[in-house]
Amino acid sequence: MTDLEALQVAESSELVDVYGAFSSDLVRFASVLVGPDDAGDVVSSAILRVLDVGNESIRNHRAYLFQVVANEARNWKRGEARRRDREDKSSRSSNTFYHAEPYPEVRKAVEDLSVRQRAVIYLTYWEDLKDQTVADHLGISAGSVRRHLARARKKLRGVLDENN
Amino acid sequence: MRTTEKEIVRGVLGRMGDEAPEPVPFEDLHTVLVQPGDTQRNTWWMRRPVWIATAVAVAVLVLGAGPMLLTNTQTGDVYVADGERLISSDPPVVQGAESPEPAFDTSGLGDEVALTPVTDTSRILETATGILSDYPSELVRITVLGETPEWVLAVVVHNEVDPDFGGHMQLRCLTTSRGGATCEGVEFENLGDMPGGLLPADPDSGPVYSVGERISSAILTWEVPAETSVVTLTVNGQTRWQRPVAQVAVFITDLTSGDRFELIAYDSQGSILNSFRDVASLIDPNG
Numbered sequence: 001m002t003d004l005e006a007l008q009v010a011e012s013s014e015l016v017d018v019y020g021a022f023s024s025d026l027v028r029f030a031s032v033l034v035g036p037d038d039a040g041d042v043v044s045s046a047i048l049r050v051l052d053v054g055n056e057s058i059r060n061h062r063a064y065l066f067q068v069v070a071n072e073a074r075n076w077k078r079g080e081a082r083r084r085d086r087e088d089k090s091s092r093s094s095n096t097f098y099h100a101e102p103y104p105e106v107r108k109a110v111e112d113l114s115v116r117q118r119a120v121i122y123l124t125y126w127e128d129l130k131d132q133t134v135a136d137h138l139g140i141s142a143g144s145v146r147r148h149l150a151r152a153r154k155k156l157r158g159v160l161d162e163n164n
Numbered sequence: 165m166r167t168t169e170k171e172i173v174r175g176v177l178g179r180m181g182d183e184a185p186e187p188v189p190f191e192d193l194h195t196v197l198v199q200p201g202d203t204q205r206n207t208w209w210m211r212r213p214v215w216i217a218t219a220v221a222v223a224v225l226v227l228g229a230g231p232m233l234l235t236n237t238q239t240g241d242v243y244v245a246d247g248e249r250l251i252s253s254d255p256p257v258v259q260g261a262e263s264p265e266p267a268f269d270t271s272g273l274g275d276e277v278a279l280t281p282v283t284d285t286s287r288i289l290e291t292a293t294g295i296l297s298d299y300p301s302e303l304v305r306i307t308v309l310g311e312t313p314e315w316v317l318a319v320v321v322h323n324e325v326d327p328d329f330g331g332h333m334q335l336r337c338l339t340t341s342r343g344g345a346t347c348e349g350v351e352f353e354n355l356g357d358m359p360g361g362l363l364p365a366d367p368d369s370g371p372v373y374s375v376g377e378r379i380s381s382a383i384l385t386w387e388v389p390a391e392t393s394v395v396t397l398t399v400n401g402q403t404r405w406q407r408p409v410a411q412v413a414v415f416i417t418d419l420t421s422g423d424r425f426e427l428i429a430y431d432s433q434g435s436i437l438n439s440f441r442d443v444a445s446l447i448d449p450n451g
Binding site (some may be wrong): 015016019023024026027028029030031032035036040043044047048085101102103106107110118121122125126156157160 | 170180184
């Protein structure tokens, strides 16, 4: 089945409603993970991946979609061609962005975190989720969440100290 | 993290999120992925080669396994166990001890996937350096498992002091010479009772079987009891075998979703010590 055919079948399914409910959150999450230029592609790819494997047994759609988007973002980052393209885009957008960013060093430090660390930071500090809920959203253990969080904080702390 | 720092980070995350584009309507999702020049259609079978190219590090966080005797704290000398061979003291690198020689007939076990002892550890050191730079920590020791025709494999042990996490951790990373990735995201707490876990090359890419047991499509690693002489891997009825080194068996595999596989650890007399059998799957929708 092609992507288009899968979408046509899925249009009558629950996934359409689920996507409608969470698409803004997912794109925002993806944008933090891979940047705004690639966020739409990552989310689209993630949704199509869900179509590939089916979604009948999913208990928590929001958590699952966040998990798939996070995984997709990690895979996205690994693509060499995409990486070069992203870096080009990043360097272009960064020049524009840093004029408006009140904490450009912190922004740079956040962008330098690994995708997983950034996801944990985002879900913890932006979504205000507890460790276990973050873990559910990323498909990892709560202990791993705490370790990623600790490592991310460690990396950010040096920059934050300079800003305080 | 102090409140003000949290607010700063939250503000940065908020601005990053605000840059997000408008979501694409569901019915238009397909069009996003068929832009001219777009090569990504992320079905698992297309992603798998990427996993192979990037599957360069496997790590297991050793919790509760007790301190490992790796160096003499009095002299700083590298501890060399029976059967190991010291390659370098600075950094500490040893060739791991080979498993006991099998005293039974292995001819019926298929092809041997030998881990050949190596002396040139430069590629492993390069990868280990990448791991250590990602996780600021102290290299304790590298135990080289050996070489296959395309891979050099080693276990990198490093200590990490993470005050935010509450103390000292020791990480063991099964590390390969290919690629330049790090152990990022590969730590997990519950590997089950060691030895005997399946370690992931990348827990996000590989299928998940149960808590602490994950498998990569590229690298299949099994830590086995010391008395293990031979480990066999059977995938879809085809068997290979290996003498583990440093109690670790490593198979570079091309497992794909739906493949049936089985690992068996034998002692030198051919008695089964441990086994693991499953059907490879790609993702667990419920994580």
